[in-house]
Amino acid sequence: MVLGVLATLGVTLVPAVAATAQDGPALRLEAIPGPGVVTLTWSTPADSRHTVTSYRVERDGRRVAEVTDLSSPVFTDTGLTDGDRHRYQVRAVSTAGEGARSPVTPVTVGPRPGDPPATSRSAGAEGGTERRTYSYSLATRGTITADTRYFAIHVAQTLNDPRGWSLGGSIEFRQVSSGGDFTVFLAEAATVPSFGSPCSSMWSCRVGRSVIINQTRWQTATDSWNGSGGSLDSYRHYVVNHETGHWLGFGHAGCPGPGQAAPVMQQQSKGLNGCRHNVWPVPGERSAAGSRHGVGVRSQGPAVQHSTYGQRGDKVLACDWNGDGMESPGLVRGNEWRLRNRLSSGGPRVTFIYGDVGDQVVCGDWDGNGTETVGVVRGNEWLLRNSNTAGPPVVRFRFGTAGDRPVVGDWNGDGVDTPGMVDGNVWRLRNRNTTGTPAVEFTFGRANDRPVVGDWDGNGRTDPGMVRGRPWLLRRTLTSGPPDQRIVFGNKGVPPVVGRWNGLANDLPGRTINGGWHYRRFAPLP
Ligand SMILES: [Ca+2]
Numbered sequence: 001m002v003l004g005v006l007a008t009l010g011v012t013l014v015p016a017v018a019a020t021a022q023d024g025p026a027l028r029l030e031a032i033p034g035p036g037v038v039t040l041t042w043s044t045p046a047d048s049r050h051t052v053t054s055y056r057v058e059r060d061g062r063r064v065a066e067v068t069d070l071s072s073p074v075f076t077d078t079g080l081t082d083g084d085r086h087r088y089q090v091r092a093v094s095t096a097g098e099g100a101r102s103p104v105t106p107v108t109v110g111p112r113p114g115d116p117p118a119t120s121r122s123a124g125a126e127g128g129t130e131r132r133t134y135s136y137s138l139a140t141r142g143t144i145t146a147d148t149r150y151f152a153i154h155v156a157q158t159l160n161d162p163r164g165w166s167l168g169g170s171i172e173f174r175q176v177s178s179g180g181d182f183t184v185f186l187a188e189a190a191t192v193p194s195f196g197s198p199c200s201s202m203w204s205c206r207v208g209r210s211v212i213i214n215q216t217r218w219q220t221a222t223d224s225w226n227g228s229g230g231s232l233d234s235y236r237h238y239v240v241n242h243e244t245g246h247w248l249g250f251g252h253a254g255c256p257g258p259g260q261a262a263p264v265m266q267q268q269s270k271g272l273n274g275c276r277h278n279v280w281p282v283p284g285e286r287s288a289a290g291s292r293h294g295v296g297v298r299s300q301g302p303a304v305q306h307s308t309y310g311q312r313g314d315k316v317l318a319c320d321w322n323g324d325g326m327e328s329p330g331l332v333r334g335n336e337w338r339l340r341n342r343l344s345s346g347g348p349r350v351t352f353i354y355g356d357v358g359d360q361v362v363c364g365d366w367d368g369n370g371t372e373t374v375g376v377v378r379g380n381e382w383l384l385r386n387s388n389t390a391g392p393p394v395v396r397f398r399f400g401t402a403g404d405r406p407v408v409g410d411w412n413g414d415g416v417d418t419p420g421m422v423d424g425n426v427w428r429l430r431n432r433n434t435t436g437t438p439a440v441e442f443t444f445g446r447a448n449d450r451p452v453v454g455d456w457d458g459n460g461r462t463d464p465g466m467v468r469g470r471p472w473l474l475r476r477t478l479t480s481g482p483p484d485q486r487i488v489f490g491n492k493g494v495p496p497v498v499g500r501w502n503g504l505a506n507d508l509p510g511r512t513i514n515g516g517w518h519y520r521r522f523a524p525l526p
């Protein structure tokens with residue numbers, strides 16, 4: 001009789017199986033401890049008469065994961081405490097229902113001698129807290145059609161985002177021109193298998209020190225991801241975090257429960273299994289990364305930073321006055337400019353007189369030397385200086401029409417900021433600081449919106465935006481069309497400011513009124 005045969009098999013292969021088990025696959029579970037983590041691997045049942053659809057992992061009798069990668073099942077249980085002893089079991093779920101549990105595999109959490117990766121690397125103390133730096137290089141394989149410059153920026157941002165594997169700044173990922181601790185490849189799909197197992201042309205993967213991003217996935221995400229409403233941008237964060245997570249020593253994780261944030265090591269490319277999209281390491285993954293790499297986990301910090309600078313009636317703007325790659329506030333009171341180089345509350349760093357009371361105020365890197373300096377717009381006359389000091393204008397030209405709203409940006413990505421004028425919702429931009437006609441003209445937003453500009457995608461070219469009450473409507477090309485992104489930030493009527501507040505490549509919203517400044521430190525999920 002069938003039940004008898006199964007029971008016999010159960011006794012032979014899985015001694016701990018309860019007699020009530022259904023079609024019990026003979027799973028052999030191996031548990032490998034690490035600092036704060038346990039990685040589980042198990043064999044797949046060779047003779048199951050039913051199709052296995054997933055595996056359920058239990059720790060001390062409680063389900064902790066459901067794993068749906070059936071080819072080489074692996075699960076890393078993170079956020080554990082070294083020295084704690086746990087009992088793991090796994091059971092297959094097939095078309096016939098839940099199978100028998102595997103025998104209990106006990107394991108004590110903690111590092112093993114020679115545990116990879118590289119916990120013996122020098123970790124410098126800084127401010128009393130351990131920090132670690134990993135270097136990485138970028139490379140491509142095959143025919144690349146994606147924008148590699150944008151790829152580089154996106155990877156750098158993802159790795160160093162305070163929400164990511166940087167653990168709030170404890171781990172720095174520093175790009176080097178070649179070599180480094182690991183290499184991030186952007187690879188044409190057809191070339192991905194050339195990296196070896198487990199890579200396929202379908203997915204991204206990691207082999208040894210190579211983190212391989214499949215160009216097709218980079219450009220199109222996955223059907224599952226797109227079908228469940230994830231954006232391409234968020235997929236890009238996810239795939240870089242996931243594959244780098246493998247390099248950092250993590251295997252796959254399962255969905256911890258319906259409606260919960262998916263671990264970044266879950267194979268979200270293939271499905272969510274009831275979890276919510278999540279592109280940053282969950283707290284357990286962060287703490288596991290911290291213990292694995294010998295650093296503390298710092299807070300990601302608040303999403304919004306607040307400070308005070310200036311007073312009611314000041315004109316406000318933000319620019320990179322000192323060329324360190326970060327914008328900071330400036331005030332114009334009458335015609336006195338008061339510039340500050342930090343976001344924190346405090347007084348001006350530089351004070352000087354420039355322009356007339358009643359001029360519109362602008363700032364930009366007019367000469368492309370990396371430092372942003374002052375300018376005024378009087379009617380349609382632009383009067384610019386290349387240093388943040390008192391003195392006469394060094395560049396003068398006419399552009400636009402008196403009454404237009406001036407905007408400043410590097411529209412063509414050549415490193416030089418040039419003028420734009422917004423008349424209602426008609427944008428006219430020029431690529432030279434000389435009198436002349438617009439190089440680009442398009443419509444975006446509505447006539448009553450407030451124009452803002454910033455490099456929203458960090459590709460080195462300034463993009464348009466419109467603030468309509470609370471929402472910011474952002475577009476990534478200098479063309480007519482609908483917004484590509486919508487961010488709700490700040491209160492209606494509070495003037496917007498824009499900058500790279502955290503030193504990363506893309507601009508983020510800020511708001512300021514009556515001396516209160518509010519900066520978005522990192523972008524909400526798109
Ligand atoms: Ca600066």
Ligand SMILES: [Ca+2]
Pocket residue numbers: 364365366367368369370371372373386
């Ligand atoms: Ca300059």
Ligand SMILES: [Ca+2]
Pocket residue numbers: 409410411412413414415416417418431
């Ligand atoms: Ca330019």
Ligand SMILES: [Ca+2]
Pocket residue numbers: 454455456457458459460461462463476
């Ligand atoms: Ca841009």
